Amino acid sequence: MWLSGNSRGLNRRKRSLLMTDNQETRRLRRVVQLTMEPGRQEELRLALLDLRKDTLEEPGCAEFDFYRSLADDAAFLLVEDFADNTALEEHLDKPYTQAFFKLGFLKSAEPISREWLA
Secondary structure, eight states: OEEESOSSOOOHHHHHHTEETTEEOOOEEEEEEEEEOTTOHHHHHHHHHHHHHHHTTSTTEEEEEEEEESSOTTEEEEEEEESSHHHHHHHHHSHHHHHHHHTOOEEEEEEOOHHHHO
16 A cells, blocks of 8 residues: 655646647656665655655646555655656756755665556
C-alpha cells in the first residue's frame, strides 16, 4: 500500500492541455520506485513537495505525484506524466531538478516496467 505525498491529486487543467481534438498526444508516463537511506524520509518528502510544485508549472508536465510506501518508510513511488520525451529531458535539465538530485537523498530510482504493473 502507498500513501499519497500530496493532497491535490491529478492536475486536470494541465492534463487537458496535452489533449488535441479529443486525441491524446504521444505522452510519456512513468512510474518510478525511489529508495533512500533510512532516516531522511521527512526531508525527502519535503524536497519532493518543492520539486512537485515547480515541476507542475512546466508546460509539458501533466502529472507529478508521489506516494510513500506504508510497508517501507524508505520507499516512494513517483508517477510522472510528460507531453513527450523532450518535455522530460527539459525537466531533468531544470535547475530545481538538478538541485534535488544534488541533495543526495536517493539510493536508487528505478522505473517500473509494464510487466511489473500487469
